[in-house]
Amino acid sequence: MALLSRIDRQPGDESPLAAVISARDGETMAMVRHAIHEKRMRLAFQPVVLGSDPSRIAFYEGLMRVVDPTGRVIPARDFIDGVEGDELGRQIDCLALDIGLTTLARHRNIRLSVNMSARSVGYPRWMRILRKGLSADQTIGERLILEVTESSAMMIPELVIAFMDELQGLGVSFALDDFGAGQTSFRYFRDFFFDVVKIDGQFIRNVSRDGDNQALTRALMSIGQHFNMMTVAESVETVQDAQWLQAAGIDCMQGYLFGAPTVRPEWMEVRGKKSG
Secondary structure (H helix, E strand, O other), rough: OOOHHHOOOOOOOHHHHHHHHHHHHHHHHHHHHHHHHOEEEEEEEEEEOOOOOOOEEEEEEEEEEEEEOOOEEEEEHHHHHHHHHOOHHHHHHHHHHHHHHHHHHHOOOOOOEEOOHHHHHHHHHHHHHHHHHHOOOOOHHHHEEEEEEEEHOOOOOOHHHHHHHHHHHHOOOOEEEEEEOOOOOOOHHHHHHEEEEEHHHHHHHOOOOOOOHHHHHHHHHHHHHOOEEEEEEOOOOOHHHHHHHHHOOOEEOOOOOOOOOOOOOOHHHHHHHHOO
């Protein structure tokens, strides 16, 4: 019977698996679209700590979240791949930047990184939000970090390089996210002048016990340090891994060991109580 169904299927027919994937993607797009329309998008803030003193926070990363109608918080990894190349992806970038800039304006003692796609560089609304936010407070530019994934930056390197050069002149910093996970072209890499390089978590997990991860992490750190970039280890989850990274000379660390992303960080609660 299975053979017969394969024979009967026409070349243009959709396989059952493809149909399931298509339906799931459609549901994801609808969920995100409704969340944007109903303003159920939030930033969850995760601390990035100093390698030399993990009790001190260098900056926070703002990670986009959807709050569903039941109040459940859905992380970006559950939906971002389905909307990255769509108009919804640009809308999410706009919301993330708007929330991030508003947060920086309200909390003048923090530094914050906000994720973006290289596709948003030429998106007029995103650029308007950026320029308006930077002009509202002269300290915001020096406290804003824009994070671009390695794969995104390499899609349109010339455009990203020009954009970075312009914004760095206004004090904005740039971080290369997920370093080591994509297809880096070192011909372009040396022209980017990222301020921060974040080493992908796949090399950091179990780094204290995995010799291969140790060699790769040291290599990635060496590249970042050669280009005068602050090195950040992502996905640090154990004391042993943190101790190995400190001994190796990492500049900063980020992961559940130091705090989970939260939409209501302590510093936001404190300000809310003062305002009340």
